[in-house]
Amino acid sequence: MISEIKGKISRSGSNLTDRLEDKLTGDFFGALRYLPFEQGLKRILQQVKFAEEKNQNEWLTLLDLQSGYKLDYKFWPKHSKGEIDLILEFDDLLVGIEVKYKSGISSEDDVEVEKVIEYKDSLHQLSKYSHILEERAGNRKCYLIFLAPFAIQHQVQQKLNVTYEISPAVKMGYTIWEDLHTALIWMTKTAQPGAQRLVLTDAKELLEVKGLKRFSGFANFTASYEIQHTPYIYETDKVLPSSAWSWPEMQSSEEDQPYVYSTY
Numbered sequence: 148m149i150s151e152i153k154g155k156i157s158r159s160g161s162n163l164t165d166r167l168e169d170k171l172t173g174d175f176f177g178a179l180r181y182l183p184f185e186q187g188l189k190r191i192l193q194q195v196k197f198a199e200e201k202n203q204n205e206w207l208t209l210l211d212l213q214s215g216y217k218l219d220y221k222f223w224p225k226h227s228k229g230e231i232d233l234i235l236e237f238d239d240l241l242v243g244i245e246v247k248y249k250s251g252i253s254s255e256d257d258v259e260v261e262k263v264i265e266y267k268d269s270l271h272q273l274s275k276y277s278h279i280l281e282e283r284a285g286n287r288k289c290y291l292i293f294l295a296p297f298a299i300q301h302q303v304q305q306k307l308n309v310t311y312e313i314s315p316a317v318k319m320g321y322t323i324w325e326d327l328h329t330a331l332i333w334m335t336k337t338a339q340p341g342a343q344r345l346v347l348t349d350a351k352e353l354l355e356v357k358g359l360k361r362f363s364g365f366a367n368f369t370a371s372y373e374i375q376h377t378p379y380i381y382e383t384d385k386v387l388p389s390s391a392w393s394w395p396e397m398q399s400s401e402e403d404q405p406y407v408y409s410t411y
Contacts, residue, residue: 168248172232173222174353176244178346180220184213186343187334187350188235192242194330195292195320202318209240209288228275229254234283241287243280245273247295248324248357252303256311266312273303277313289317296359297323324359 179187189210197203221234235242252272256264266274273293280289291313293303300323313319331351338344354360 168232168246168250169223171248171353171357172246175350176220176222176233178350178353182343182346183215184218185215186338187346189213190330190334191327192292194326195290195322197318197320202320205288206290206318206320213237213240226279228279229272231276231279234280237287239287241280241284241289242292243276243290244292244294245276247293247299248359251295251299263308263310263312266314269311271311273319274311274313277317277319281314281316284316289314290320291317292320292322294322294324294327297325324354324357325361328354328360 176188179191182188192210193207195206197206217238219236221236223230223232224234231243232246233244235244254270254272254275256270256274264271264274266277269275273291277291280291293300295303300321304321307313307319328351331347331354335344335347335351338347
């Protein structure tokens with residue numbers, strides 16, 4: 148709904164395929180804003196990880212100071228350098244969240260440039276967004292959060308200060324959709340009946356429909372078979388000589404030609 152209100156999706160829905168990330172952003176965070184901070188968004192933001200322990204501790208402390216509806220949700224605020232998917236404005240804290248779903252970073256610097264370009268001049272999406280937040284923050288603590296599926300997030304995280312940099316006034320944090328889904332599982336179990344449980348359940352099921360959850364094992368396996376903790380004994384009338392267990396060796400000078408090792 149939020150993505151349509153903000154004009155990210157056309158009235159006919161003809162550009163919906165190209166706006167899947169915007170739709171996900173609006174649906175997920177648009178639902179959470181109906182809850183007091185401590186009942187929904189706080190636990191989500193607690194999943195964000197920082198490289199330095201002091202930044203992690205400061206982040207968690209700042210989240211503990213927030214409550215109720217004392218924040219503004221700014222979806223895709225306009226700026227000449229681009230639109231951050233979501234900016235959360237608290238009295239003493241500014242948080243920008245860049246969301247990815249199917250695609251990676253939308254703009255990067257020239258790969259042929261050997262040195263990292265200063266964030267103010269960089270074309271890298273996160274560099275530009277850190278500059279936007281720096282200008283907007285004033286005296287507030289400032290954070291930029293990159294939210295994506297694991298494969299995308301991990302790749303972007305590894306390149307920080309290698310191919311791009313962010314403003315020194317902005318602390319960079321990362322989290323993945325799969326961790327948010329895991330958090331929502333536990334949040335729904337302890338949620339109060341009514342609005343809180345409905346919103347959190349919808350958010351959890353939305354991520355499941357999108358395939359943004361991790362495999363959690365066979366905890367829900369309902370078969371009644373008992374596991375026998377006894378060794379399996381293999382019996383045969385034929386005793387194979389040890390020489391029969393070895394594959395023949397083959398010498399090859401071609402790198403792409405398959406070969407096997409002898410087992411003895």
